[in-house]
Amino acid sequence: MKILKPLSFIISAMLCLVLLVSCNNPANDGGGDTQNETESQNKPGGNYLADKKFDTDEYMEGFDADHVGISKVGIPMCASDDAYYMLDGRGGGDLIYYYDKLSGTSGPLCAKPDCMHNTSECSAYVRVSLAIDYYDGRLYFLDTDEKNNFCVCSCAPDGTDKKQVGLYEEAKPGGNGFGNLYSFCHRGYFYTSYSRQSFENGEYVKHIYLTATSLSTGETVTLLDEVSNNFPAKNFCVEPEGNKIYIMTSSYVDGDAETAKEKVRFRVLDTKTREISDLCELVPVGDFVRGMIVIRDKGIFIRTEKKDEAGARINYIELVDTDSCTSREIFSHSGDIDLTEECIFVDCEISDDGTVGFEAYDYDINKLTFDKAPTLGADCGISGGVQIVGIKNGVVFGGSLDGRYVGFALDGSAADVLLTLDNQ
Ligand SMILES: [Zn+2]
Numbered sequence: 001m002k003i004l005k006p007l008s009f010i011i012s013a014m015l016c017l018v019l020l021v022s023c024n025n026p027a028n029d030g031g032g033d034t035q036n037e038t039e040s041q042n043k044p045g046g047n048y049l050a051d052k053k054f055d056t057d058e059y060m061e062g063f064d065a066d067h068v069g070i071s072k073v074g075i076p077m078c079a080s081d082d083a084y085y086m087l088d089g090r091g092g093g094d095l096i097y098y099y100d101k102l103s104g105t106s107g108p109l110c111a112k113p114d115c116m117h118n119t120s121e122c123s124a125y126v127r128v129s130l131a132i133d134y135y136d137g138r139l140y141f142l143d144t145d146e147k148n149n150f151c152v153c154s155c156a157p158d159g160t161d162k163k164q165v166g167l168y169e170e171a172k173p174g175g176n177g178f179g180n181l182y183s184f185c186h187r188g189y190f191y192t193s194y195s196r197q198s199f200e201n202g203e204y205v206k207h208i209y210l211t212a213t214s215l216s217t218g219e220t221v222t223l224l225d226e227v228s229n230n231f232p233a234k235n236f237c238v239e240p241e242g243n244k245i246y247i248m249t250s251s252y253v254d255g256d257a258e259t260a261k262e263k264v265r266f267r268v269l270d271t272k273t274r275e276i277s278d279l280c281e282l283v284p285v286g287d288f289v290r291g292m293i294v295i296r297d298k299g300i301f302i303r304t305e306k307k308d309e310a311g312a313r314i315n316y317i318e319l320v321d322t323d324s325c326t327s328r329e330i331f332s333h334s335g336d337i338d339l340t341e342e343c344i345f346v347d348c349e350i351s352d353d354g355t356v357g358f359e360a361y362d363y364d365i366n367k368l369t370f371d372k373a374p375t376l377g378a379d380c381g382i383s384g385g386v387q388i389v390g391i392k393n394g395v396v397f398g399g400s401l402d403g404r405y406v407g408f409a410l411d412g413s414a415a416d417v418l419l420t421l422d423n424q
Pocket residue numbers: 108110111112115116117118122123124125
């Protein structure tokens with residue numbers, strides 16, 4: 001049984017899910033964290049690193065976001081060393097749920113006895129369930145305040161000490177929903193990118209935004225704010241890698257969704273100077289672009305779909321060469337593809353006997369083989385597709401769109417049901 005929906009469904013669902021406010025577009029005020037005086041601060045663009053230690057392109061364990069370009073859309077979920085966290089609105093309220101890796105216990109992130117988990121007095125309660133990440137000992141997530149302002153909030157790993165970190169977007173009446181939402185913590189900032197459409201002067205206009213909230217000062221700045229003229233623009237996604245954030249936008253050319261090819265544009269934001277530069281203009285990549293992932297030392301991988309001669313959609317991965325501005329197919333499969341920092345998953349699905357089935361490939365497209373398959377046991381009560389959200393220390397975690405979350409070791413040595421929401 002297939003549970004997974006296409007990404008387009010997820011994005012549509014997110015659009016419908018949240019009716020928030022129209023945009024207040026603060027221009028980048030040129031501000032930033034000025035606590036780190038360096039010579040480059042005198043140069044145009046300044047120095048906006050949150051700390052001197054981030055002045056490196058090397059991967060920084062614990063501070064660098066895991067790859068987010070595709071996998072975190074749709075199912076907000078993150079992992080610390082001790083727990084998994086799931087932000088879900090399908091269990092009767094919008095709540096932060098946890099799964100403790102040591103004890104195996106799970107539930108709303110609330111220690112109050114007899115709590116109904118339905119007011120802001122509850123530590124698990126959030127008003128919207130859009131994005132969550134774990135960074136340097138705390139959880140960060142998007143929420144709205146009592147005035148319906150959109151904000152970044154934070155709490156301790158046990159749900160205590162909840163506070164608003166930064167005002168993200170001020171409430172305005174008559175707003176419309178988000179699309180293409182990606183949020184992540186990276187090197188001292190909480191980043192969010194999203195698209196939003198508004199009705200201006202008799203026509204729909206689509207804007208795309210990238211914002212950064214300092215985790216230490218709460219200051220929130222808009223790094224990218226532009227009108228997407230090719231409405232309905234398709235994909236807008238971002239991916240951090242060191243002190244760069246790769247930005248991909250895609251659009252149809254010569255037609256509509258049924259007939260057109262899709263082209264993409266790559267840019268890169270230098271998080272140190274906050275300057276955005278072009279990488280490649282409109283590389284043609286297929287019929288339906290679904291996202292990108294940047295793999296260190298290998299390049300930008302795009303997930304796309306193309307129709308075969310019978311009209312069936314086949315999933316592809318293309319590797320973009322940003323020097324020559326060309327891309328080439330490196331992988332195709334009829335099954336669902338999930339991309340994580342460590343490997344490519346195809347058709348991750350739990351069978352009726354509780355076995356977690358999948359194919360996995362590295363980014364040189366070598367098929368990975370394991371001695372045994374992870375199993376949740378025949379009595380796990382779960383069967384169907386799993387969208388992989390991430391992988392940490394060899395353990396993969398993800399969920400399905402009907403409120404089921406699982407984690408399993410790639411090598412089959414462990415597997416657990418993290419949470420099953422049954423009050424939908
Ligand atoms: Zn509670």
